[in-house]
Amino acid sequence: MDAGFLRSLTIDAVRQGLLRKEFRAVELAEAMLRFAQAEDARTRAYLHFCPERAFSAARRVDEKIARGEDPGPLAGVPVAVKDVILTKGVRTTCASRLLANYIPPYDATAVVRLEEAGGVILGKTNCDEFAMGSSTENSAFGPTRNPVDPERVPGGSSGGSAAAVAQGTAVVALGSDTGGSIRQPASFCGISGVTPTYGRVSRYGLVAFASSLDHIGPFGKTVRDNAILLRVIAGRDERDSTSAFAPVPDYPALLDGDVRGVKIGLPREYFKGLASETGDLILRAVDLLRKLGCEVFDISLPTTDYAIACYYIICTAEASSNLARYDGVRYTTRNFEADTLVEMYRRTRGEGFGAECKRRIILGTYVLSAGYYDAYYLKAQKVRALIARDFAEAFQKVDAIITPVSPFPAFKLGEKIDDPLEMYLSDIYTITGSLAGIPCMSVPCGRTASGLPVGMQILARHFDEAGMLRLADAFERAGGTAGA
Amino acid sequence: MSSTAATLAPPEVLARYEAVIGLEVHVQLATRTKIFCGCPTSFGAPPNTNVCPVCLGLPGALPVLNRRAVEMAVKAALALNCTVRPVSRLARKNYFYPDLPKGYQISQYDEPLAEGGWVEIFVNGTRKRIGVTRVHIEDDAGKSLHEGFEDSDRYTYVDLNRCGTPLIEIVSEPDLRSSEEAYAYLTELKLLMQYIEVSTCDMEKGHLRCDANVSVRPRGAETFGTKTEVKNLNSFRFLKAALDYEIARQVAILENGGAIVQETRLYNPDTGETMGMRTKEYAHDYRYFPEPDLLPLRISEEWRERIRAEMPELPSQKRARFVEQYGLREYDAQVLTLSRDLSDYFERAAAVSGDPRGTANWVMGDLLGALKAEGKEIPESPVSAEQLGELVALISRGEISGKLAKEIFAKMWATGDSARTIMEREGLRQISDAALIEKIIEEVLAANPKQVESYRSGKSGVLGFLVGQVMKATRGQANPALVNELLRKKLG
Numbered sequence: 001m002d003a004g005f006l007r008s009l010t011i012d013a014v015r016q017g018l019l020r021k022e023f024r025a026v027e028l029a030e031a032m033l034r035f036a037q038a039e040d041a042r043t044r045a046y047l048h049f050c051p052e053r054a055f056s057a058a059r060r061v062d063e064k065i066a067r068g069e070d071p072g073p074l075a076g077v078p079v080a081v082k083d084v085i086l087t088k089g090v091r092t093t094c095a096s097r098l099l100a101n102y103i104p105p106y107d108a109t110a111v112v113r114l115e116e117a118g119g120v121i122l123g124k125t126n127c128d129e130f131a132m133g134s135s136t137e138n139s140a141f142g143p144t145r146n147p148v149d150p151e152r153v154p155g156g157s158s159g160g161s162a163a164a165v166a167q168g169t170a171v172v173a174l175g176s177d178t179g180g181s182i183r184q185p186a187s188f189c190g191i192s193g194v195t196p197t198y199g200r201v202s203r204y205g206l207v208a209f210a211s212s213l214d215h216i217g218p219f220g221k222t223v224r225d226n227a228i229l230l231r232v233i234a235g236r237d238e239r240d241s242t243s244a245f246a247p248v249p250d251y252p253a254l255l256d257g258d259v260r261g262v263k264i265g266l267p268r269e270y271f272k273g274l275a276s277e278t279g280d281l282i283l284r285a286v287d288l289l290r291k292l293g294c295e296v297f298d299i300s301l302p303t304t305d306y307a308i309a310c311y312y313i314i315c316t317a318e319a320s321s322n323l324a325r326y327d328g329v330r331y332t333t334r335n336f337e338a339d340t341l342v343e344m345y346r347r348t349r350g351e352g353f354g355a356e357c358k359r360r361i362i363l364g365t366y367v368l369s370a371g372y373y374d375a376y377y378l379k380a381q382k383v384r385a386l387i388a389r390d391f392a393e394a395f396q397k398v399d400a401i402i403t404p405v406s407p408f409p410a411f412k413l414g415e416k417i418d419d420p421l422e423m424y425l426s427d428i429y430t431i432t433g434s435l436a437g438i439p440c441m442s443v444p445c446g447r448t449a450s451g452l453p454v455g456m457q458i459l460a461r462h463f464d465e466a467g468m469l470r471l472a473d474a475f476e477r478a479g480g481t482a483g484a
Numbered sequence: 485m486s487s488t489a490a491t492l493a494p495p496e497v498l499a500r501y502e503a504v505i506g507l508e509v510h511v512q513l514a515t516r517t518k519i520f521c522g523c524p525t526s527f528g529a530p531p532n533t534n535v536c537p538v539c540l541g542l543p544g545a546l547p548v549l550n551r552r553a554v555e556m557a558v559k560a561a562l563a564l565n566c567t568v569r570p571v572s573r574l575a576r577k578n579y580f581y582p583d584l585p586k587g588y589q590i591s592q593y594d595e596p597l598a599e600g601g602w603v604e605i606f607v608n609g610t611r612k613r614i615g616v617t618r619v620h621i622e623d624d625a626g627k628s629l630h631e632g633f634e635d636s637d638r639y640t641y642v643d644l645n646r647c648g649t650p651l652i653e654i655v656s657e658p659d660l661r662s663s664e665e666a667y668a669y670l671t672e673l674k675l676l677m678q679y680i681e682v683s684t685c686d687m688e689k690g691h692l693r694c695d696a697n698v699s700v701r702p703r704g705a706e707t708f709g710t711k712t713e714v715k716n717l718n719s720f721r722f723l724k725a726a727l728d729y730e731i732a733r734q735v736a737i738l739e740n741g742g743a744i745v746q747e748t749r750l751y752n753p754d755t756g757e758t759m760g761m762r763t764k765e766y767a768h769d770y771r772y773f774p775e776p777d778l779l780p781l782r783i784s785e786e787w788r789e790r791i792r793a794e795m796p797e798l799p800s801q802k803r804a805r806f807v808e809q810y811g812l813r814e815y816d817a818q819v820l821t822l823s824r825d826l827s828d829y830f831e832r833a834a835a836v837s838g839d840p841r842g843t844a845n846w847v848m849g850d851l852l853g854a855l856k857a858e859g860k861e862i863p864e865s866p867v868s869a870e871q872l873g874e875l876v877a878l879i880s881r882g883e884i885s886g887k888l889a890k891e892i893f894a895k896m897w898a899t900g901d902s903a904r905t906i907m908e909r910e911g912l913r914q915i916s917d918a919a920l921i922e923k924i925i926e927e928v929l930a931a932n933p934k935q936v937e938s939y940r941s942g943k944s945g946v947l948g949f950l951v952g953q954v955m956k957a958t959r960g961q962a963n964p965a966l967v968n969e970l971l972r973k974k975l976g
Contacts, residue, residue: 205544211776324587368771
């Protein structure tokens with residue numbers, strides 16, 4: 001199994017190879033782990049590998065095949081899992097010094113479902129600390145590099161998962177998205193990634209950053225791979241009170257390429273002042289969709305301008321509370337030199353958290369403080385409701401909305417790290433969908449003149465992942481993603 | 485009043501002031517499992533064993549609200565005459581403490597479960613309604629163990645078994661005007677919660693915890709004085725002593741021209757005093773916000789009414805019925821409803837005896853006395869309700885005298901045998917044979933000619949002496965009513 005072969009693998013290709021006995025799942029896992037370790041010297045997509053777990057999962061698949069049983073929809077598929085998603089017995093660090101040695105006693109629901117479906121987890125991928133960032137430079141263990149151009153960031157916060165899939169060291173991956181952390185790295189690395197409807201995939205076992213905005217979602221080289229993985233991890237989980245009862249359609253079966261009559265909205269607020277290269281690629285993609293039979297409408301989402309402020313109030317408020325438990329008392333690293341409890345807290349957290357986490361904890365603590373709550377948090381919740389209403393109104397007219405994923409393609413390491421506001425602006429197109437809780441995804445739509453991938457964002461109605469995936473898949477079939 | 489309080493302000497000074505008290509009471513709900521996970525709530529397990537990722541606040545864990553805990557909380561709210569909100573919200577109360585593993589408590593803030601109720605108390609012969617501001621649900625924290633370990637001088641140990649135990653907090657209006665009223669209010673709350681079986685209210689196990697907001701003002705004043713919050717009132721005795729102390733302390737300050745500082749004070753049962761806590765350390769800004777991991781709590785009318793329909797008879801209703809149905813005095817009804825065990829015992833005994841008032845006297849007198857002497861509770865009584873009912877029936881039918889009954893009761897208590905068994909075994913049956921009694925009377929009259937003479941000359945008081953002589957001669961077994969009747973007849 002050479003690198004070219006491994007890079008080319010999709011879920012279907014793995015399945016065929018196994019069923020035709022061209023290779024066994026254990027052989028694939030072995031080859032893929034070796035390949036991933038070698039590639040990682042260049043990109044550092046993974047933080048650590050879990051070969052024992054991978055081999056035992058692969059063995060189970062091989063045994064099932066040998067017994068003639070159905071090995072599951074992800075049979076033998078090498079998967080990378082973002083290191084904010086818990087894996088029992090396998091270190092889960094959230095790319096934070098505080099959890100550098102944390103070994104969770106249970107699996108996230110998405111991980112359980114993935115393995116029950118035959119998936120083979122190779123290791124845990126790098127990300128921004130506690131998923132806070134847009135470049136994976138906020139990892140306590142060093143940045144991940146973009147496989148397309150190692151001088152550049154892979155995006156973030158799920159940069160490691162995106163890079164692993166893009167460089168082919170995992171066939172698919174799990175990431176998490178709070179304000180764009182799946183879509184933006186997918187677009188930077190030239191692959192597809194899905195942020196499902198809020199509540200579609202259980203958050204149980206996803207280390208919380210901003211609970212009302214956090215999602216687990218898939219990455220894949222193809223739309224179909226995303227559809228298969230999403231179907232496996234989606235659905236009600238009684239351990240997550242916010243997970244939805246909505247039935248999960250057979251997403252891959254619905255990818256029929258027929259998008260005739262689909263109404264697409266282009267929100268004008270997303271195209272003004274957009275870098276021309278990215279804008280041109282998106283408009284060219286829309287032309288292709290028109291040729292496939294879609295109808296295109298100019299629409300308006302007037303509250304868009306308030307989204308960044310709204311998002312950074314809500315997500316920091318929730319983060320300030322969610323990150324309180326990393327206090328040195330139980331499982332985190334601890335400063336043992338402190339003489340008093342308060343001093344222990346200060347030093348443990350002061351030394352443990354990176355700059356971005358601290359910034360967000362302080363901001364979030366401030367906006368929830370007595371006397372400021374109404375002016376910030378409460379007002380942000382009202383704005384959030386207005387943003388959701390904008391989308392609801394738009395979806396009365398159109399079936400899907402298309403926008404850029406990011407105002408710019410992958411930037412260079414260090415380019416924005418000292419300017420948090422500039423970094424926050426890279427989420428400008430992705431956070432509205434997160435605030436509205438609707439499904440959104442990034443699908444590649446070409447490259448800039450300098451060869452950097454650009455992603456197109458598709459947003460759809462609540463729980464209409466099927467419609468969104470069908471549109472993306474039709475675009476992919478028509479060659480829209482070619483060259484990305 | 486405690487002596488400590490008396491040294492602060494003499495009674496005549498205190499009498500010029502009025503206390504204004506509100507209580508915040510935490511009640512542990514008697515669910516089998518915790519409020520957000522399936523761990524048992526059982527008391528006394530080895531430290532850190534009744535725990536799971538959810539109640540340990542491990543990364544990635546999420547709460548799922550225990551339906552049974554909600555039902556119990558609604559039941560409590562209804563028993564407190566509160567209005568239950570159709571939609572309420574859980575909220576995070578953020579603060580750092582080692583026994584709080586999530587870094588926040590999940591409680592309720594501006595949209596509590598229920599509001600606007602009341603509780604009726606009975607103090608010094610008068611009834612009074614105490615307003616209940618709100619009832620909300622929340623999870624408990626763990627326990628910090630500061631003592632009892634070899635290295636307790638350097639370390640605090642934490643036991644997280646209690647984390648996630650379901651609680652309700654019941655906040656009263658500032659309607660209480662004395663430590664006696666506060667005591668009566670807490671007693672009534674405890675009784676209510678036990679009656680409706682939402683809590684065992686075992687104070688030693690921390691199932692009932694109480695903080696008080698206290699201020700004083702000159703009698704007749706309209707406005708409230710500056711209040712202090714007194715914590716650690718975790719027994720009925722502490723509650724009264726701490727309030728008396730705090731009231732006297734505040735009065736003494738005002739009498740000396742000082743001003744009350746708004747602060748949190750901790751009651752120290754060893755000294756009987758309240759001490760100010762360092763305000764800097766406890767000046768919390770809890771940064772409440774709606775708990776994003778839980779959906780708004782919806783309680784449909786149908787669900788609420790189903791819970792209401794399951795409500796047993798409440799103590800106040802039972803008291804009224806006891807007065808009405810059994811003709812008991814108000815005070816007796818109050819005593820007999822002090823626990824559900826006691827009122828059930830009384831009703832079962834009264835059903836057997838057919839004499840409710842006689843039964844009430846026996847239950848409140850001999851039974852409670854004997855229980856108290858041995859430190860026992862009703863369920864441990866060696867004399868069952870049915871046995872006591874039989875004893876009372878024997879008295880009211882005139883088969884035994886009250887005096888004999890007391891003797892028999894003592895034997896029942898010691899052996900657990902029924903009254904009849906004891907009477908038969910010991911030949912204690914009452915003598916109601918008129919011929920036999922007449923014979924004894926004749927002997928007594930013959931032996932006491934002087935007394936017979938003085939009776940006949942008009943000194944009717946002598947009759948008692950003669951009755952006593954007859955009773956003595958029969959070892960107390962003669963039917964006293966019959967003796968009386970026959971004696972009168974004989975003496976003409």
